[in-house]
Amino acid sequence: MQVDEANELVTCSMDDTLRYTNISKKQYSASDVVKMDFQPKSVSTAAGGLTLAVCIGQIVLLKDKKKDGKIYLYSVQGNTLKAEGQTLEAKGAITDMAYSNDGAYLAVIDDKKVATVYTVADGYSVKNEFYGHHAKPVTLAWSPDNEHFATGGMDMMVYVWTVSDSDQRIKLPDTHRLHHVSGLSWIDEHTLVTTAHDASIKQWTIKY
Structure with a gap:
């Protein structure tokens, strides 16, 4: 204290x-x-x-x-971090973020219920913004195909988003009834695993 x-x-x-x-x-x-x-x-x-x-x-x-709702970029130099002098603005306080597996995109979720994808090679310009959660999203994970990513929220919802089209989404409602999704992981590009505080692990088949 x-x-x-x-x-x-x-x-x-x-x-x-x-x-x-x-x-x-x-x-x-x-x-x-x-x-x-x-x-x-x-x-x-x-x-x-x-x-x-x-x-x-x-x-x-x-x-x-x-x-502050900002993303600070650093480079790894030996055993130290060096500030790149660049920050990215998000809509709200950031709850999770992850690079795509190929490093092409950075996905960020925040407490304003927005998911934002930035294009790394284009100076972290905004590729797309994604809306759908009714409560704060808290976890995200990239599909191995680098074209889709999943988000899970306090609204007990999971969405699978398409990077190139913010209107194309797959909704998995009540994935863990009465408990928010606490973790996401992909086995392959069509198989998503979710976890929650209901002490269960569920596997989902995703069809685009």
Whole structure:
């Protein structure tokens, strides 16, 4: 836990949240709770309204209690990372991202329920944007054919998208009834596997 410059107690917990508590009032509201995508293990604060949360699987930087919705590009040079000086704008706080298997595209999903695909060779220009989820998507996976990718969300929906045509999509409703999809993986270009907190693994045949 930390105390920030606004005299708020900033805490992280196993409930996957950061909480900002007004010390003088000794209370917090729902608007002062920030949900993480992974369990936070440590938190620190800095001037300018910055909060850094170290989570299992990722590091999250918040500005004024919000994730900035930007993608930062780095190159690997030996044992270090070098900032490329380029950032990509997303619609909202990013929940997952992945390059296609051939490295041609970068797919990103965010809490505004948008999936965006960027073309790497064209300076990360936007190839397409995909809409359909009714709640935050939380996981994505590329098909081995590099022409399709799947997303799973808090709405218990799975969509399989076609990179070249944002209107062409396959919807798998209620893949895990009463539980959101927590993981996706492709066995081959026509076989998708989904997991959820219902303690089940399901295999789906995808026909385009």
